[in-house]
Amino acid sequence: MSQTAEKEANSSAMQVSDEVAIEIRNMNKWYGDFHVLKDINLTVNRGERIVVCGPSGSGKSTLIRCINRLEEHQKGDIIVDGTELSSDLKNIDKIRSEVGMCFQHFNLFPHLTILENCTLAPIWVRKTPKKEAEEIAMHFLEKVKIPEQALKYPGQLSGGQQQRVAIARSLCMKPRIMLFDEPTSALDPEMIAEVLDTMIELAEEGMTMICVTHEMGFARKVANRVIFMDAGQIVEQNEPEEFFNNPKSERTQLFLSQILGH
């Protein structure tokens, strides 16, 4: 019972507004001849937390990379924060500074200290004065609970710490949307929890998030919607309880039985 109570409390804190953050309409993408994303339709409201799952190679990474235009789509529309993604370069840099992204392999800059990793984009993209950028960086490093590592280099940190720095680095840009691409799958089991805790905290603060992850506990706890992809298509989407307890599609059932362990 206490669990449901806690859930209630959480979801009341995590308000979803009617404002649309991301809208994807009939989006298609090809790699050469290979049709990797087929007719994707997805609307994400501000404050929503969406978990995307599906078998390897189903196009999950490609989908979220299209949202900050690390990949270009060929057909359909993607509208992020009211701006349509087109080949106009000015839009792209603006979108990218509003959309934070965390990668499976962290992709911290190894030649810069943790603090410099966090202040780089605010200083050069947002033109924040260095001192202020450092204060912001320390604030977020405290939030991910590693302020004491600020002067070290990424190579001196554990995987879990590096991923938390990567999250802090994105947050320093004060993004309105966060994308996560399997943030815990390169981590040793004992480090997964510390990263998930950081992400849960972020969700509770109302950040709009799209997470590609197979951490089902995380999905149950924070997601408003779980999306299942297979072969470049959205096969099923539902709110987490329904999705896990009562999957409709056969593919979903098969996939869930595989990852939830027989």
Next chain:
Amino acid sequence: MSDQSYVRTEMLSEQPAPLGETGVIKWMRENLFSSLGNSILSLLALALVIFIGAELLPWAIQPSWSSGSLRQCIDDPNITGACWGVIRDRFNQLLFGFYPQEEQWRPILAFFMMLTAVAPVLFDKLPRKMVWFSALYPFIGVWLLWGGTIWGPLMVVAGFIIGYFAHKFLTGVVGELAAMIVALLATIIWWLYGAGPVAEMLSAAMPIGIPAIESSKFGGLMLSITIGVSGIALSLPIGIMLALGRQSDMFIIKVLSVGFIEFIRGVPLITLLFVASVLLNFFLPPGTNFDLILRVIIMVTIFAAAYMAEVIRGGLAALPTGQYEAADALGLDYWQSMRLIIMPQALKISIPGIVGTFIGLFKDTTLVSIIGLLDPVGLIGTIQGSGDWNGIVWELNMFIALMFWVFTFSMSRYSMYLENKLKTTH
């Protein structure tokens, strides 16, 4: 069962380590005599060193420093080997060529100012303000070496200032790209048509200057350093641009870069130098007096830049794509991500190759002797041609080799220092 408990009543004092566990003996045992094969190799190497030393030292150690000619060395019964007098006699020439003696303080001053100018680039602990001096040094250095009116270099600097302000004021009015183009055009037009007449006018009104020295007077180590340092300073940025051009998404830029790199790498430097010394005059408008040393510097630079581009491309290829993606995802534009993320890492990986190219460039400057410039190697012929030193070979070559080695070895040491400093993991 016996009682196993035990209490130490007396603490032991430290004993010196047994002989053979410390110092020279330990080092030798571990590094020279660790196995039978290693021991044999060590002994053979030792024998070789002793053999060469026994041949060389008696030849080299001779009381011949004050001899005034080779004849004198041969006639002196006390001298049975090297005739070092040539170094003393021609020392000044080996350093400065035919640069007038009373003006030689200028290249010396230019050399020490050059060291000061590169210091903040090489060592990041030095105050950043020194970089201003580094930026101005090229103009000061050129003026000191070639001399003439001070207004010439000042007008060249004025071109940069004009470009800077044109860019600054126009950016707001016509946008970034247009401002850049206008600023560039303004600077070039100033250099072509404005700088010369204005410099002449000013020097007529206010003749401040030092005696002009012609390029044909340049020679010796000073010439090697002039060409080498200019080539090094210019080839790195050009090499970086070429490496980036080769990776570019823009077809034309990519094709031009690849074409340039492959062509320049495909021809021997000496042919480029011949082009510089003979052919280039055919292509230039008649009457232009394009300095030979400047032409040589251009050729040496593009030659080294082509190699540099390939070395840096190797460094770029070694970076994981995640670095590009992370930079893009944070909203950095192309030039920001290149300057702040990609190049620092690619250059760090490429340090050994870059320094290798620098060292090669510096040694290759001796090829200018073939087109008649009197660098130290070119001076060998001149010195041998004089009656006093006709027939001298080894002493000169060894001394020149030593001069070059001092510079190349410092570069190699610096590269090791830098690699060590840039390590960011344990």
